[in-house]
Amino acid sequence: MSKKTKLTASIGDQTLRLLTLLMAISVLVLMFWMGWQMFQSAGPSIDKFGFGFITGRVWDPVKEQFGALPFIYGTLMTSLLALLIATPIGLGVAIFLNEMAVTKVRMVVAFLVEMLAAIPSVVYGLWGIFILAPWLRETIQPALAKWFGFLPLFQGTPLGFGMLAGGLILAIMILPTIAAISGEVMAAVPNEQREAALALGATKWEMIRIAVLPYAKSGILGGIMLGLGRALGETMAVTMLIGNRPDILPSLFAPAYSMAAVIANEFTEATYDLYLSALVEIGLILFGITLILNVFARLLVWSVARGPKGGIS
C-alpha cells in the first residue's frame, strides 16, 4: 500500500481500528491489573511465608500456618483425572456423531451433549452428593480396591467423597466441551480428505485415523485445553464432592481439597488479614497455573499443527 492511499483511508476505518485496538488493549490491562491487585492483597502472606507457601503442606488457620501444596495437588490431580476420563469419551462421542451416526441420531445426541454443558454446576454437585458418591462408595470403590488394590491409588476406606468423586464430576462436566469442539473441528474437515482416504482402500476407522484426526488435531487439542481450563477453575461441584481435607494422600479414595474450593469455602470465615491474604495468594497461584498451562497448551498446539516442513498451519 502506498503512502497516499494510506492517508486517504476513510475516517470510519481509522476509528474502527482505534476502537478495536482499545478493546483489545483493555483485555490485557484488565488481566495485568487483576494480577497486580491480587499480588498486592497477597502481600502479607507472601512476605511471611515466601516460597514456602507453595511447598508448605500444613493449612492451619488457628496456628496461622498456611501452605498451599495440598490445594495445588488437589486441583492438578482432579483436573488430570478428569482429562484422562473425558478425552477418550469426548473424542468417541465426536467421532460417532460426525462419522458414524445418521443425521437424526446426530442431531438428537448432539443436542443432549450440549444440554450437559448447560446444567449449572451446583446441580452436578447435588447429583454427585446423592447419587455419584454413594454409588462410588458402595459399588465402584470396593470393586476397584478388590481388583487393583495393590496400587496405592486404590487403597484405603471407600468413602465416596474424595479425589475420585471430584475427578469424575469434572470429567462429566468437561465432556461436552471436548465433544462439542472436537465435533465441530471434525465437521470442518473437507470431505475431499475423507474421500482421499477411502479411495485408497481405507476402512472407516482408517479414514478417521489418517484423514480426519490429523486434520482436526490442533482443534481437538484446543478443545481439550478448554476442558482443562474449565476443570482447573471449577469450584462448586468439586467443593461438594472432593471431601475438603487439605491432605496429600496417594489414594484416589481419600478426601482432598482444591484451590478454587478452599477459596470459596473459607473466604467468609477468614477472620484476620494474614488468613485472607493467604487465600488471595492461592487465587494468585491458580491464576498463574491457568496462565502457564494455557501458554504451554498454545505451544503444544503449534508444535503439533506444524507438521512436516513447508506446510501451512
Added chain:
Amino acid sequence: MGHSLSVRNLEAWYGSNKTLKGINMEIAPNQVTAIIGPSGCGKSTFVRCINRMHETLPGTKVKGEILLDEESIYDRDPVALRKMVGMVFQKANPFPSMSIYENVVAGLRLNGMKNKQTLHASAEKSLRMAALWDEVKDRLNYSGMSLSGGQQQRLCIARALAVEPSVLLMDEPASALDPIATTHIEELIRQLKENYTILIVTHNMQQAARIADSTAFFLNGELVEHGPTSEIFTNPNDKRTEDYITGRFG
C-alpha cells in the same frame, strides 16, 4: 495390467434425484476412456459408482451391475475394490499433515506394508510414473502442501498409483490447473494407459480429443453415445452429440 469394465443398466440416485438412468457401457482394458457432457449430466456420479464411492454419501442409492473382469463389484468388499480401482479427484487432496513421501505410501501403509525398502522403492516408482520424482526427490520429507497445485495433483496421482490398482478413475483431474500443469497430467495419462485402464471425466473436449482412445457422451443421466474418440468428434451418430461438441449447448 488394466482390467476391463462392463456396466449394465446402472442407475444411481442422490436422494430422490435420479442422476443415472440406466447406463450400459463396455470399457476396454489399457485404454483411456473419456466421459464428456455438460454439468449435471451424471458423469462424475458414473465414475464414482465404479469404485463404490457414490454409496458412501448419505441418501444415495445404486441399482444395476458393474463387472470388473467378469466379476461384479458388488460381490467385492468396497475396501478391497478401491485398492483395485484407484481414484484421482478434481481438487488435489494430499493429506496436509503428511510429508510428500508419507502421502505417496499412505495406501501401502493401509495395506500393512512396513518394510522400509519396499515402501521407498514403491514411492520412487510411483513418483517417477507421476513425473514428479525429479522435482521432489530432494525434499521428500516436506509437506505435500508445499507443492504447487499441479505438483499436488501429480502427488495425488502417485498416491493412487502406489497401491497398484488396475483401473484408474480421474474426475476432472486437470480442471483446476494451469495449461502447463495440464500438459504434464495429459502426458502422464497417455503413458499410464500401458498399465492401467483409465476413465477420465472432463468438461474439456479438446482434452478428451487429445488423450482419449474412446469417448462417451453423457446427457441428463443417459449415455448418448460411446465410440472411438475420432469418430465421436468428427462423425457422431447422434444429433445431440453433434450439438454438444460443436458448442451449441453445454
